Amino acid sequence: MTGSDTPRLERQFPLCAQHVAPRCEMVDRSMGKKGRFRAGLLRGSLATVGGYLVRVNPALSLFAASLIAFAPVHALAQDQQASVSVRDRPREEYDPLGLRFGGFTLNATLDLSAASTDNVFAEETGADEDVIYAVAPSARVRSNWSRHAIQVEAGGRFESHEDFSSEDADTNFARFYGRLDVGARSTVALSASTAHEVESRTEPDAPTGGDPVEYDRQDVALTAVHTFNRFKLTGGVAQRTFEFDGTQNIRDNEETSIRARVDAELTPRIGLVLQAVADERDYDNHPTPAIVNSEGRTLLAGVSVNFTDLMRGEINVGQFEREYDAGNSVEGLAVAANLEWYPTGLTTVTVTGRRNTEDVIGATESQPFTETEFGARVDHELLRNLILTAGAQIGRRDYESIDREDEVLSADVGADYLINRRVALRARYVFDDVQSSGIDRYRDFEANAFTLGLSFRL
Template sequence: MRRAVPPAVAASLGLFAADQAGAQTAVETPVADPFFRQRGQAVRDRPQPAYDAVGLKVGGFTLWPRLQSAAVFDDNVFAAPTAPRAATTLRLTPDVTARSDWGRHQIQGYVRLDFDRNLNVSRESATDWRLGGAGRLDIAQGAHLTLALDLEHGHEARTAVGTDPLTVRPVAFDGVSARLAGRRTRGRLRLDASAEVQRRDYDDGADAAGALVKQDDRDRTTLTLTGRAAYALSPATAVYLQVAADDRDYRRVPSRPDRTSTGRETLTGVDFELGGLIRGDIALGHRRQTFDDPRFADLDGLGGRGRVTWFPTALTTVSVAAERAVADTGVVGAAGARRTDLCFSVDHELLRNLILSGRTAHVEDAYIGRDRTDRRFSAGLTADYRLNRRQGLTADLNWIDQASVGAAPGPRYRALWLILAAVARF
């Protein structure tokens, strides 16, 4: 069962980066490229030849198999406001990524399984899976197309943002997403366009009394179209205009409000790099979300996102990120939430084979159609110790404190969990 923190594994469509730590390879990009932003290298992105997995060569492909076994100690397994119950979960996570080694074009695929067995509360056990692939077609110098497809079956974590723990078992869902994107770079001008379709279907659950907890009104299909034009002012700075539109088509349920909406967002931004010291991408603009159901007021206001990464030394990376957007939610009676997300993280390479990380985040969800605002603070510490190329150990400590205010407040709770894991990779 996935936790809200740390984040779930990234989809394969994200820049074709292999999911395994040892699967990362340095990309030779000409420094003359005005959009090249890798002069400063993050601690977790830097290759470590003595400890990175080399993978298995199979024809024109390289495979990176990986197996993680973990014990999860949770002091509030139900995310309950009172009388928290502690539990221990054993987790086994095998996954493999395959990527082509061709000089032009590229194909990548991955598959991942998550087997969770709770030793104290059997109904909290779950089996999830995720698989997908992506391909890049190099049309000409500076022009390519990418196509990606991802499938998944998962369970919603009790601590997931925007959910109420009403069911006796975690809510299961199935998802599929497809994305087509293109890029054209010519001199100082770069054009990007993408179209993405996501489908999410939730299974109904049951409450403690055995009554059915319907989830049909959460089923949705989302179409997102994005266009971006960037112009490089210098080899280290570019300005851009980004326009996005989305259509969120929810299943109509007679007894519940219709959550269907359309959104428009226009952002102007700048991405930059100050030598090898600071790298950033900041954009601000206007966001509007219009709902089909007249009971929900339209959202009209500030939108934006940004991320700044600082490299004070070669061994330390500091990142700050913020985003303001409209989020889907599982809260009954709400069409969505205006979300403000702030996070801060630090990675430090204490030893060549030991990386320590700390992070904090604050998420505020102001729900649409319901007088409720959730405020969540989270913090975490991680230690990754690599014994050699094939074995490693990980310790991950996470804490969440959620509060809720308004006429119809949600649950308030605190949760602390510790993950101790051993990793084998090739």
């Protein structure tokens, strides 16, 4: 739950209220599910050079990308635009129009779903089945101004279990985002959010007994961006607070972070990235705060790529270090990567990677560990209004001060069918697997869940 601010996949605070819709203007940090890679997802790739369509073997994709990257700028059509992923591209005949009033647009969604799981408590033995019904309304108001921007979003999710009502949970969230354009090259943005959440039973360190763990989370961030010549400078400060209910309040913590980033354009298609993050975590209610309070630093350097219709994203590597008040420390190799590859105009392959230090207060109290995650996802537009998706993510937790290692896996497959602007169908199958080993191992479990959902959109 808590962790470093290095970019990663996250499940909490999904910013896009609709499953298939234009890209949201804001991006929130995410927790992302565990899983594994699936080899051989695609056989070919497409590249467009000088207006001609060229088909190449996947093994040659990187070579082709390098040729495009270092080709003279004038070799490409000047009005050529970068590709948009399958999920982000607009679909004018199926995207909800919203309700316009003055300089603002209102969008709203009502999601209805039913999910069947064969291990509702994520237990190692004696797994229990259940059916979960959910209702999730949300609404978003955003400005349509040519300069500056404001966006406000709120929603909730209400879950009811058919057999185990003790697992019923209600969650909610509210977010604000505002951007001030200072001249033509600078912006200042303020974001704030609050939410009431429930810890998933499938988290590797979540308790298996008792009522679901509920908590409140607040986030505030101030970010400034300035662009000049071939450089973009980004700086920001942020604060995140967790407040847990009941006896779990020993997990209450506050994290303050400062970050800086420099993007330098080496060529129109390749850039250099340098970034640094420093944070401080304080657990006020813990009986021995010295073993959990800490200061962390992460330094990363890497490259960003934008090969027009072939690939875009960035890869960063560096060093992380976390020092605890008790005197112990953890350090190692840090990785943060996110790449989108477009083998065809109808398919997007997303690859992510992350490695950093974490700590957790849960079933095993507080123990620092190094977490490594790699994931891949394929989105394919079978029809204009039918999107197929499959993803997998694998992870490993290496605990520093106890003899424990967790292997985490998550995979899913599904489809989104847009009936019209107002109605969409969604189907998902999700598989979660955790294997814990060592003298201080926690638990092993597998869970299968199948979900059918219906969305009404404004």
